[in-house]
Amino acid sequence: MADDIILKVRDVYRTYDIKGGLFKKGSQLTAVKGVSLDVERGSTLAVVGESGCGKSTLARMLTMIDAQTSGSIEIDGLPIDISKTGISKEMRQKVQIVFQNPYGSLNPRQKIGHVLEEPLLLNTDMPAAERRDLALQMLEKVGLPPEHYGRYPHMFSGGQRQRIAIARAIMMKPKLLVLDEPVSALDLSVQAQILNLLADLQEEMNLTYVFISHDLSVVRYIADKVMVMYFGEVVEYGTRDEVFNDPQHDYTKTLFAATPRADVESIKKRLAAKAA
Amino acid sequence: MSLLEIRNLRVEFDTAKGPFRALAGVDYTVDAGEVLAIVGESGSGKSVAMLATMGLLPDSATITADKMEFEGLDLRTLSAKERRKVIGKDISMIFQEPIASLNPCFTVGFQMSETLKTHTGLKGKQIKDRVVELFEAVGIPDPAGRLNAFPHQMSGGQCQRVMIAMAIACSPKLLIADEPTTALDVTIQKQILDLLVQIQQERGMGLIMITHDMGVVAETADRVIVQYQGRKMEEADVLALFENPQNPYTKALLSALPENATGDRLPTVSDFAQAGGF
Numbered sequence: 436m437a438d439d440i441i442l443k444v445r446d447v448y449r450t451y452d453i454k455g456g457l458f459k460k461g462s463q464l465t466a467v468k469g470v471s472l473d474v475e476r477g478s479t480l481a482v483v484g485e486s487g488c489g490k491s492t493l494a495r496m497l498t499m500i501d502a503q504t505s506g507s508i509e510i511d512g513l514p515i516d517i518s519k520t521g522i523s524k525e526m527r528q529k530v531q532i533v534f535q536n537p538y539g540s541l542n543p544r545q546k547i548g549h550v551l552e553e554p555l556l557l558n559t560d561m562p563a564a565e566r567r568d569l570a571l572q573m574l575e576k577v578g579l580p581p582e583h584y585g586r587y588p589h590m591f592s593g594g595q596r597q598r599i600a601i602a603r604a605i606m607m608k609p610k611l612l613v614l615d616e617p618v619s620a621l622d623l624s625v626q627a628q629i630l631n632l633l634a635d636l637q638e639e640m641n642l643t644y645v646f647i648s649h650d651l652s653v654v655r656y657i658a659d660k661v662m663v664m665y666f667g668e669v670v671e672y673g674t675r676d677e678v679f680n681d682p683q684h685d686y687t688k689t690l691f692a693a694t695p696r697a698d699v700e701s702i703k704k705r706l707a708a709k710a711a
Numbered sequence: 712m713s714l715l716e717i718r719n720l721r722v723e724f725d726t727a728k729g730p731f732r733a734l735a736g737v738d739y740t741v742d743a744g745e746v747l748a749i750v751g752e753s754g755s756g757k758s759v760a761m762l763a764t765m766g767l768l769p770d771s772a773t774i775t776a777d778k779m780e781f782e783g784l785d786l787r788t789l790s791a792k793e794r795r796k797v798i799g800k801d802i803s804m805i806f807q808e809p810i811a812s813l814n815p816c817f818t819v820g821f822q823m824s825e826t827l828k829t830h831t832g833l834k835g836k837q838i839k840d841r842v843v844e845l846f847e848a849v850g851i852p853d854p855a856g857r858l859n860a861f862p863h864q865m866s867g868g869q870c871q872r873v874m875i876a877m878a879i880a881c882s883p884k885l886l887i888a889d890e891p892t893t894a895l896d897v898t899i900q901k902q903i904l905d906l907l908v909q910i911q912q913e914r915g916m917g918l919i920m921i922t923h924d925m926g927v928v929a930e931t932a933d934r935v936i937v938q939y940q941g942r943k944m945e946e947a948d949v950l951a952l953f954e955n956p957q958n959p960y961t962k963a964l965l966s967a968l969p970e971n972a973t974g975d976r977l978p979t980v981s982d983f984a985q986a987g988g989f
Binding site for chain 1: 901
């Protein structure tokens with residue numbers, strides 16, 4: 436099990452060309468600079484960093500939305516380099532993504548049933564009745580009643596929509612699920628429900644997660660391994676306990692120091708400092 | 712006398728399906744030099760309460776209160792014109808999306824000077840000097856150079872600093888911050904929270920922090936009001952609230968924090984709702 440690496444990334448770079456203007460020369464921006472990582476099957480890697488650190492670019496490359504400029508990505512033994520080889524249906528089945536904003540990631544004119552069936556329609560030859568059965572099963576799995584099948588996205592709350600987005604992502608039975616800030620748009624109590632759902636699904640389907648987040652308390656709760664990115668580079672990479680108990684890089688320390696603490700000791704300390 | 716005192720505030724919205732009650736009789740008091748946090752999830756009425764105080768709700772809202780006084784001034788009976796003299800000067804507010812709160816068509820320097828032109832007798836060069844002074848106070852690097860910058864040329868954190876500068880331009884007695892750091896990175900959030908608390912202490916302002924983030928509450932508040940579906944669930948000093956929450960909903964919120972997780976699963980509010988019956 437320990438050697439069962441499902442995602443292998445080696446020295447990946449991603450460079451974007453910035454167009455020049457009349458008086459400005461074009462330039463290049465390297466969003467991801469030499470990232471390497473391994474994720475074991477059934478585990479969770481959390482990627483942490485502030486906006487602009489390249490964590491979403493990394494997610495785009497893992498989910499084959501964007502091609503890497505150089506370096507190699509291997510998912511479940513399958514090399515991924517879409518700029519050279521394009522994307523096959525087999526590759527698409529391996530990875531799926533859940534986005535941050537459940538209000539923006541569902542088509543408002545598409546019924547939930549069709550949202551869930553679309554991946555099957557595009558990637559398989561399954562007959563309609565079977566697709567419908569699978570969609571209904573999936574609704575149940577993410578904790579929604581079957582009568583939601585024919586409803587539209589606007590009829591759901593944020594948490595329910597995120598359940599639908601998760602259901603859509605696992606319709607193809609992927610091996611790897613990239614979660615790009617899946618709970619940051621949600622209320623605290625709904626966040627807890629979604630995190631529980633993700634934990635259940637991981638266990639049931641032996642899913643591997645790449646969990647992108649800026650919320651360290653969520654990361655600490657869900658991650659097996661943690662990677663901290665800063666300006667496109669990996670500044671810290673290790674198991675959760677290593678990173679949280681003994682952060683090495685200055686940026687990681689700054690990040691920990693900046694995270695609001697909601698424990699009684701910290702409040703006492705703050706109030707004492709204020710009184711002084 | 713309290714700075715702001717509101718008794719039994721109710722807000723109803725007219726909708727196609729009949730009236731919707733957003734706030735069902737909540738009391739608020741804030742003293743000068745105090746930080747009050749109003750915490751709750753979406754739909755708890757935390758923003759509506761403060762928008763009602765500011766008179767910023769649309770016409771479809773019906774606001775009633777037994778008492779609504781700012782420094783003894785009855786906010787219920789103010790005309791729009793009288794209200795504008797208070798709002799933006801003695802009470803000011805900052806919002807969640809700093810970039811959306813600024814007008815993209817004007818420079819931040821111009822937008823800052825508007826506030827000063829409206830509420831103070833300052834003129835020309837004096838206004839410019841004051842704006843630079845305020846930018847400096849909120850920690851904007853190269854304040855004089857930034858006067859001619861447009862909002863899109865600044866980062867989210869910088870824009871929020873501009874909003875804070877604008878809000879404190881006329882030395883308000885009460886500042887209402889509605890989720891001021893929700894759209895920002897945690898390192899920037901820390902800077903903005905520190906800045907708000909520092910300004911609040913220097914000037915002895917009253918500060919109302921509206922937030923859904925228990926971490927922000929723990930880091931800033933003196934006193935906390937917990938709201939749920941338009942009702943006040945609990946009101947307590949910050950330490951008492953975290954140490955010994957009384958209301959089942961507060962308990963539920965605190966135990967849903969991932970850092971308080973003890974077992975494999977996070978308890979959710981609905982678990983408590985069944986057991987506690989709120």
